[in-house]
Amino acid sequence: MLKVDEIDVYYDNIHALKGVSLEVLAGEIVTLIGANGAGKSTLLKTLSGLLRPKTGRIDYFGQSITNKPVQSIVQSGISHVPEGRRVFANMTVAENLDLGAYIRKDKKAIEEDKQAVYALFPRLLERKKQLAGTLSGGEQQMLAIGRALMAKPKLLLLDEPSMGLAPLLVKQIFQIIQEINQNGTTILLVEQNANMALSIANRAYVIETGNVVASGTAKELQSSERIKQAYLGGM
Numbered sequence: 001m002l003k004v005d006e007i008d009v010y011y012d013n014i015h016a017l018k019g020v021s022l023e024v025l026a027g028e029i030v031t032l033i034g035a036n037g038a039g040k041s042t043l044l045k046t047l048s049g050l051l052r053p054k055t056g057r058i059d060y061f062g063q064s065i066t067n068k069p070v071q072s073i074v075q076s077g078i079s080h081v082p083e084g085r086r087v088f089a090n091m092t093v094a095e096n097l098d099l100g101a102y103i104r105k106d107k108k109a110i111e112e113d114k115q116a117v118y119a120l121f122p123r124l125l126e127r128k129k130q131l132a133g134t135l136s137g138g139e140q141q142m143l144a145i146g147r148a149l150m151a152k153p154k155l156l157l158l159d160e161p162s163m164g165l166a167p168l169l170v171k172q173i174f175q176i177i178q179e180i181n182q183n184g185t186t187i188l189l190v191e192q193n194a195n196m197a198l199s200i201a202n203r204a205y206v207i208e209t210g211n212v213v214a215s216g217t218a219k220e221l222q223s224s225e226r227i228k229q230a231y232l233g234g235m
């Protein structure tokens with residue numbers, strides 16, 4: 001579904017991604033783990049067209065999206081939930097969800113998808129008229145994911161969905177990510193919570209200072225001594 005081939009991404013003279021290659025197959029949950037500043041967010045921003053690779057190539061369903069504008073990438077079915085759950089604080093929950101569907105014109109299907117988001121996140125239904133800025137952190141994360149789903153993505157890019165959430169909520173969010181995947185959406189998940197991420201992923205890539213340093217099935221990485229020491233709390 002997605003093939004990233006040797007991309008280099010810079011912020012001025014900071015070389016943030018150094019020849020990164022990876023692949024995501026349809027139906028998978030793939031996770032990208034790595035420390036602060038490793039380049040995980042940079043990779044997601046590059047996939048959604050917010051940043052441009054200087055070299056390398058990104059293919060999606062066999063066609064290059066390497067230098068496509070953000071809008072056309074969204075239209076082709078890639079939706080990005082950025083780090084820090086950016087919701088429109090002065091708009092209601094329902095209005096935020098409507099905005100997620102801005103690229104679509106199929107009114108009836110949009111309404112059905114909104115109901116599906118409410119079924120996935122009953123909390124959002126209870127609060128549909130509430131201003132997004134007054135939601136709790138966990139609820140804002142749910143809304144940010146719900147809004148991305150309103151674009152009907154084939155590939156959902158999730159940046160640190162568990163950040164700053166209490167353990168019980170983290171568990172809930174991860175269960176919902178699995179449910180979204182079971183409903184047919186492929187997922188590329190960036191996480192610092194490597195234990196949780198590997199517990200739901202099919203495969204994973206480990207990024208260190210802009211390089212992919214390890215990859216494999218989630219099971220392989222969970223049992224690697226080096227990965228255990230560096231990312232899984234030595235367990």
Ligand code: ATP
Binds near residue numbers: 034037041043083
């Ligand atoms: P985190 O979890 O902290 O977001 P990350 O793995 O997502 O970490 P990135 O945010 O992708 O890391 O950052 C990769 C590198 O690029 C870091 O060295 C960071 O300082 C640098 N960087 C990120 N954004 C910018 C920017 N807007 N301008 C300059 N450098 C940046």
